[in-house]
Amino acid sequence: MSVGTAVIRKDARAKVTGKARYTDDQSMAGMLVARYVRSPVAHGLVREIDTSAALALPGVEAVFTYEHVPTTLFATAGHPYSLDPDHRDVADRLLLTGHVRYQGDEVAIVVARDELTAKRAAALVRVEYDELPVCTTPEAALAHGAPAIHEGGNILERTELTFGPPVAEAMEAADLQLDGHYNTPVVLHCHLENHTAFAYMDDNDHIVIVSSTQIPHICRRIVGQALDMEWSRIRVIKPHIGGGFGNKQDVVLEPMVAFLTLQLGGVPVRITLDREECLVATRTRHSQQVTVRAGLKRDGTITGIEMDITSNTGAYASHGHSIPMAAGSKFRHLYPRTAIRFTATTHYANIPAAGAMRAYGSPQLFFGLECLLDDAARSLGVDPVELRLHNVARAGEITTPDGGTRYAVAIARCLEQGRDAIGWQRKKKELQNQDGPVRRGLGVAAFSYGSGTYPACVEIAGCRLVLNQDGSVHMQIGATEIGQGSDTALAQMAARTLGIDYDRIHVVSQQDTDVTPFDTGAYASRQTYVAAPAVHEAAERLRQKILAACSGLTGTPARELELAEGRIIRAGEPAEEIMSLGELALSEYYHKERGGQLVAEVSAKTVTNAPSFGCTFVDLAVDIELCQVTIHKIINVHDAGRIIHPLSAAGQVHGGMAMAIGMALFEELLIDPAGGRICNGNLLDYKVPTCTDIPELDCAFVEEPDPTSPYGNKSLGEPPIISPAPAIRNGILDATGVAINELPMTPKLLFREFRKAGLLPG
């Protein structure tokens, strides 16, 4: 019964004892290190570049500039390849560039024998720029006559989605129409392990890349495209990885290390970004402007929602327009009886490139939507929890695309459970008519999300199970363990279906594109959901092979046999062991005439996408004079289907909530709009919260098994980050009466807003 219990994670012992080997733990004789030469200006053209001083430094092996790299543009976003040319990512990158587009852009790279020499040499490369006008904001980038950051202008894409009845009519049927305009900042992932990769060649035809990546198989394809090589000649290996949060769902260093080793005759070359580079020269969360208009009836029924998002993708497209589009297609499940019109514009700007980050646009979108709904509840005099309960999806309301299966929906129960946990009704009464400098408030917000990317992208996963000589099972999966615990969850599933102990499943955690079954990687909270069918099917097939083999040995019909706790028994009679799995395995391997290695391999596509739901409740205090928010209690309640591993699930939720509190109250990359200078590209000035800034975090699960997964599970990786920020904002509104429509809600912002509202002297 391994599914649903907190078994010991497959990687726990190796990680806590320091034995787990990460990319940087691996070294090779003769390995060189490379360091980028980065632009100090945010927009400009290289006029002159002089590498002679760098090349003269002892220990420097080579310097490459933008003049030496392939001229084929490539796309970096970690999406599966698309058969539809119109659905492919925007190819706007070169390995190095002479047209720099943000402060930190890469014009040259130095290869040296050690890091210090590389650093010194990079500083010796003299570059002169012709500066171009800088646009960091949507207003500047979309203005008439704005300088084009890429050929074709600054608008990446504009689209519109509609769901349900016509919105215009729905709005007319409303008793109240309300507008809100919300701004979210550039936020950074701050994963523990910086981006790092190295590459080498051990023959003349193949490049081996070892990288801290969420997407080994996609990485292989993109490196092939960037270097114009056959994809199969690129081999990507992913060892243990110290977090990614989406920042490694992008191909960042791999094409460069591959290029360098190719140029240098196969010598191993490593690039490890330092923290400051990793913060600003990889990917970020898109800063967005979210405009929401909602129509509501007096009883709180939402009749229509119009939403417009302007998304700033920065210097390069990366995931670009997919970010608002993914969020736009997922939020409708929360309020499915509402007419929706969704429009989005994605544009370039001279700031660091934005890419995938945990929950992929949904935190920004729901910040707008859930703030506006609280404003509407106040206007209507309706309790904000009741308003949501009245409108959220009900059981049976959302079906698979073919209409054949009804997804599990339990958001209403989440809201009810959260309301009780926070003591909503009792505290609401206690907190009426407060004054004084410190005031308390309650906040709520809800969300919906997906469990993968289908039908926008293919969902493919693979699993190979091998019965070992000792009766244990090796499991190879395409699913990429990035710390989220997928190895463990998938081993639990295999153990359950096979009928053997979880401890008897060995997971090959390292991904190797030459060996591992194909899977596109860890993103979109998809891994457990889309790998489950492959695991289930492979385990079922191996189980049948085992029973058939036993039947062949013993003459007992396979249908009368069962595999339970690693023993083959007579069906329904656990006491009657026919043989152990170990005995069977030895016979299959070593009998001279019959048997063979028992293997099952499955590649499976998932054509469903279970919506998952949840909500946040918060009880907080606002010190108006000091402009500070203190969270007394905060709880996330999730409708994530069946929980596979309760402890890992709670860990995911705690981590997501902590990141969300960072986004709500602390974190923002500050960029001077005049010159594009990054003000706080380090962990002192970029205020990612410390453990002392994070309150006690509570979570709960309403477990309604989803029928589209063989194990009843839905997504949980990203969702915990979505609803805390609007819940906190709504709590501040409840405490002070001041609606903050911008993130992060730092003391500086609260000061401005409290003054505007007359709570502080002007």
Place this chain on the structure above:
Amino acid sequence: MFAMENYHRATDLNDAVRALAAHPEARVLAGGTDVLIRLREGDGAFAHLVDINGLDELRQIDMDTSGTIRIGALATCTRIIEHEIIRSHLPVIAASLATIGGPQIRNIATMGGNICNGAVSADSACALLILDTELVIQGPAGERTVPILGFHTGPGRTILRRDEILKYFLFRPGQYRGIGAAYCKYAMRSAMDIATIGCGAALRMEGDIITSLKLAFTVAAPTPVRCPRTEEAAAGRRLDEETLALLAGIVEDDVQPRTSWRAERDFRMHIIRTLVQRVTREAANQQGGN
């Protein structure tokens, strides 16, 4: 890896001073929590180092018979915070140092370094200022003792000459006995941060009448500052809301916060006004503790 050019590990104080005098470009390496960061950033001004970590005589914490407390410049924050003499007699020093960085930083960083780097935001500065701490400095020509007030001369600048080393902090009993003192670090995070505003207050009371207030701020001017106008206005007044509001008005004349991308002047001034009231109140609550 650090781009160090020269490194000298001093064997004693005279050796350290001699090394500094002989190499005008050299900097003192104590806990290293600032110097090594600057060196990592490639700041060549920190590439020549005189390491004083071998100078154990600068780690002392003791009290003489007159009650004067001496803290060596090399004593680490953690050691000072946990030291019985400090906990009993200078709790505001312990409280201030406890706001620096995180545990790992405090285990290696020194109070000497916190002051000698000239930081406008130094967390120990307010406490040292309100205790009228004296600093004993060693140079090639011998020793001199100076008050903390006036030690800082500008952002990143102090009166220390290149060949001088801070030896001890001295706390006189007349300064620390019978006071209530408090420090508040107002920052954007509750650890691993530099102060947006720091405020320290030391209060002597007779009944509910303030006999003397010493008030200091960091990040409120180009150096850590005392607030003479506010202090003068407080003397002889009853500690009540009215007095605190009055002080909050007067303090504006004692400070000159500036606008930077980190925070605007208006905001800093608002926090300063609020902290004058809250920290003075808190200092009163600490009365009688020592």
